[in-house]
Amino acid sequence: MNEQPWRFVYAERGKGHYDDILSVLMPGNALWACNAPLLIAVFAKKYFSDGTTNLHAWHDVGAACMSLLLQGVSLGIYGHQMGGFDREKAKLVFGNSDDYDIVSIMALGYPGEADALEEPFKTRETTPRVRRTPELFAFTSFEQL
Amino acid sequence: MNEQPWRFVYAERGKGHYDDILSVLMPGNALWACNAPLLIAVFAKKYFSDGTTNLHAWHDVGAACMSLLLQGVSLGIYGHQMGGFDREKAKLVFGNSDDYDIVSIMALGYPGEADALEEPFKTRETTPRVRRTPELFAFTSFEQL
Ligand SMILES: Cc1cc2nc3c(=O)[nH]c(=O)nc-3n(C[C@H](O)[C@H](O)[C@H](O)COP(=O)(O)O)c2cc1C
Ligand SMILES: Cc1cc2nc3c(=O)[nH]c(=O)nc-3n(C[C@H](O)[C@H](O)[C@H](O)COP(=O)(O)O)c2cc1C
Numbered sequence: 316m317n318e319q320p321w322r323f324v325y326a327e328r329g330k331g332h333y334d335d336i337l338s339v340l341m342p343g344n345a346l347w348a349c350n351a352p353l354l355i356a357v358f359a360k361k362y363f364s365d366g367t368t369n370l371h372a373w374h375d376v377g378a379a380c381m382s383l384l385l386q387g388v389s390l391g392i393y394g395h396q397m398g399g400f401d402r403e404k405a406k407l408v409f410g411n412s413d414d415y416d417i418v419s420i421m422a423l424g425y426p427g428e429a430d431a432l433e434e435p436f437k438t439r440e441t442t443p444r445v446r447r448t449p450e451l452f453a454f455t456s457f458e459q460l
Numbered sequence: 461m462n463e464q465p466w467r468f469v470y471a472e473r474g475k476g477h478y479d480d481i482l483s484v485l486m487p488g489n490a491l492w493a494c495n496a497p498l499l500i501a502v503f504a505k506k507y508f509s510d511g512t513t514n515l516h517a518w519h520d521v522g523a524a525c526m527s528l529l530l531q532g533v534s535l536g537i538y539g540h541q542m543g544g545f546d547r548e549k550a551k552l553v554f555g556n557s558d559d560y561d562i563v564s565i566m567a568l569g570y571p572g573e574a575d576a577l578e579e580p581f582k583t584r585e586t587t588p589r590v591r592r593t594p595e596l597f598a599f600t601s602f603e604q605l
Contacts, residue, residue, distance in 0.1 A: 319597065324600065324602055324604070356602075371563075371564070374522035374564070377521065377523040377526070378522040380519075381526040385527075411605050418519060419516070452464065457469055460560050
């Protein structure tokens, strides 16, 4: 079933629903995200066209967001996904149909200079990223999980 | 919280848990997937390290699978994700810890010739793919969802 359950509501800074999207972010996120030229509210369509639940809705939205972010990088645009928003408030502010879950909020823009940032953002920006190495997530048996 | 909840159990054809992974696929998938040099069972770690539920577990697994598939393409390796497997059987056969959801099964390999395929796989392989165009999933207001 080729549902493609990803949905995006986007807004440019100072236009459309930008301030609505910004208003639901947790303060720690809103503090810097308010500088992003583009904010996107990301949704998952919960049901297949036949009305049954799409178990993979969030999974497919995650895949779509990864594609969007990578396509962005290829254009010099950097994105940042946030789960840190007030879900109850977002339901009220967005007033979206119940058929859609609010999944995340994304901030996108061209990268600036880390030196222009205040703390703690400067340190966060320049700290090397930590990723789990393959032997911690790729196994040959189920007991290793 | 940098959880990176993706987990993979992989097996090469004829080795390790290959036949176990193959055995849970729906017949229509198993029929061709049995030719894949690599099968991967994909899992999501349901909880954060502090024990709370990770709402984005499947979302992040979807993102990781997309990265894996794109990295594969850059190496000439093609992948195919499948949600079409027997979930109850998979729980028994995999016997994985309850902390992990079984998300999907992936088949990976180098592409062959469509002409070498039997029907209906030949037609399926050569049929142009349909994707929703951006105006069907990217909006400027919540009512458009
Ligand atoms: C589902 C999800 C939710 C996230 N929520 C937040 C968040 O609320 N605030 C934040 O600063 N980073 C959040 N992150 C982390 C960033 O989006 C990003 O993945 C992380 O900073 C690593 O990317 P980087 O190397 O570009 O910093 C979240 C990541 C994911 C996948
Ligand atoms: C979550 C998920 C589950 C899927 N399940 C199946 C499946 O069980 N069998 C199948 O043939 N294709 C399945 N597909 C579709 C293929 O993985 C693939 O996305 C589709 O064939 C389009 O890719 P292609 O252009 O390479 O064919 C699934 C896709 C997703 C995202």
